[in-house]
Amino acid sequence: MAPSLVTPPVGFDVAGLRRTTLDNGLTVLSEEIPGVRSVAFGAFVQAGSIHEPRERMGVSHLLEHMVFKGTPTRTARQLSLEVETLGGSLDAYTTREYTSYQARVLDEHLDVATDVIADLVFRPLLRDADLALERNVVIEEIGMVEDTPDDLVFELHNELLWGSHPYGHAILGTRETVGALGTAELRALHERAYHPGRVVVAAAGRVEHDRLVESLVRSGWDREPRRDATPLATCPPTPQAPAYRHEPDRELTQTHVVFGSTTVPHADPRRYALSLVSMLLGGGMSSRLFQKVREEQGLAYAVHTFQSFHVDTGLHGVYVASAPETARRAADSVREELARLASESLPDEELEAGKRQLKGQITLSLESVTNRMYRAAGVELFGEPFRTLDDALALVERINPEDVRDVCAAFFAPEQQTVLSLGPKAVG
Template identity: 55%
Template sequence: METVELDEGLRRTTAPNGLVVLSETLPGVRSVAVGIYVRTASAHEPRRQLGISHLLEHMVFKGTERRTAQELALGLEIRGGGLDAFTGRDYTSYQAHVLDADLPLAVEILTDLVRHPLLRASDLEPERNVILEEISGVADTPDDLVFELHAETLWPDHPYGYSILGTPESLAALTAEDLKVLHRRGYYPGNCVIAAAGQVNHDQLLTVLEREGWFEGDQRELPREAVASAPAVQGACRAEERDTAQTHIVFGTDTFPLRDPRRFPLAILTNVFGGGMSSRLFQRVREELGLAYAIFAYKHFYQGSGQLGVYVGTQPATADRAVAAINAEYARLAAEGLPMTELINGKQQLKGQVMLSLESPAARMGRLAGFILHDDRYRPLDEMLREIDAVTSEEVAEVAGEFFAPERQTVVRLGPNSKSANGKR
């Protein structure tokens, strides 16, 4: 195995079978966060099996070769710790946050989930029903549903636009054997990244992982093709009629993966545009015009692309005014970029956000894994802060002109009388 020190207290080990293990020791904490990240998720699903990655993530908790579902639930909680999992676009994550003395138990339980689930056919129908309830919950929550509709409109023919939860039809067709096939193809050491942060000793972590069999086996080819860059639909308008008190609107476009050097100019612009109470959109649309309670800008990064968007919830009667005001702010930012005062403030805001986001072991763990999962180079915090400081007005203007142009935004409306506004920008 090859182990390198990336920074003070931060080490990375690459095993011959392809497994990557990272850890960061944080002085002064009594806990440790540990996660197993499987590089198989919704972006790798064929359309006929939408939702299979998320269903598998649920099903592993129904029992393993060594533990019942109840034992999995109790194992860490009775010690004050916690166990969690989620399915994303590019990877599926299984995580625990425990006292440092319980790290070996946490790794053992996570290993059970990832490597040794039973995946019994008898458990499938109840869990399928749980996810159907999850899908119904999204359908009944318009400020969640509008984001799903927007992704679907932006990427209609790519997995980034498909629901991670799947559909009732795709879930009904999935079998326990389908889950076992996916598990065999994707849930093996060389397709995983294991990260831990907190009161953790790297050598002891490796010892625990070796005991759990993580370094066994040969390296295998990844069971997936690299996710192709997704061509997005730009400038489209979609309206969905719903009997809701508000009209929910999402603007957005595709961007680029996290490893792209333009991520810091984009992050600064997103903050200035709609990142808080001081942002342009908040001040204009909420404070000056009184058209909304909730309005914000957001960004997501995926393995093959990214997403930049704006959400606003407003009264149906004021929806057109809100859209016009937001489009005007898009146009102003795309044409003018940022004056120096806003650029300086935006840099300071982003640096503060980066530092504050790393205050917990779980956040540090996620950051470590993210460098590997996004094929990015590890950067110490000080280097990241210097990169933010180095962003120029010209770089910001270039990103603003390309990604904030109003005509590039795909817009989705959800609410009463939305159909009558179809095609309006």
């Protein structure tokens, strides 16, 4: 079946990006990058943890593991060997919104990548005999998080911030929910989501678009049947009142603290100003928090900001870890910097320096073919226009003092933060 080109959606900027929709509904995006020898190729299944009911928490992640256990034509070992013996890499991960399967290979090995990932996505065996073993692997992964306080504190903070909404679910699931999952639940999810109408293919690097489509056809992507492509149901989270909770653990030698609040979704233009403010607050060694809490006060080794933007909401926050006797001082220092941002915003010179820093980070990040693949996939996953590097830099340059003042006042005040501490002593 020959692939057919379709008209791009309104707002789709085709400069540097090619897009094809196959007759069975599969969306294919690619960006050719001169001067490299590799290709990043990925399949993004539009099913993640926000689509899971609480009793099946972790099913998307468990299915991601199970597809690697074998297909009708490849054993589990063969799936990884075919890519790795060529010097490439094969990987997968689960997010809130989607599950990704990706390979990085030399351009001459693109056919291997498309064929192996087609096998993983569309033709996994999902055998009962494999489930017991892989369930144990995932439970061990959950155990690693439980034994790593600077991971666990984020899981606990998510629960406190989002309440019972799926954004508060653990992507890995819990020991109880994973233990209760069977192959019936895995097969049901695979049937519902792992088909062309809910899969986005993206590639970047030394890849010519027509050759990519031909490779997909040779690997059978076009022969997978079209099914219901209606997006999986989600519901926007209900805002929760700011809260504080302490999880005591006297065996830890530090108290780990996360501050955070909801922000804006991925499509909101304010995310550029939010990213800039977050970077200047705690995004590196020159940031306010690093200089104050670590360099000037010596209260912490690790202190940094974090953020994420989802389809219908967003999150920003601060993490700091300090000895029990100094944890309250470290937390108070974070609160002081948040209050200063909320009331004073950024001076003009710091804003201009921040623009230069953010533009540099964006430029450097786009020297990675994998990051360019993610950018291409984001056009379909988040419904945003494709932006060239110059477009992205122009958006940063247009951030003005009013934009920054608005986001600082709206999202950074300390009284608006939900706070979770984990360790021997509470921070109040």
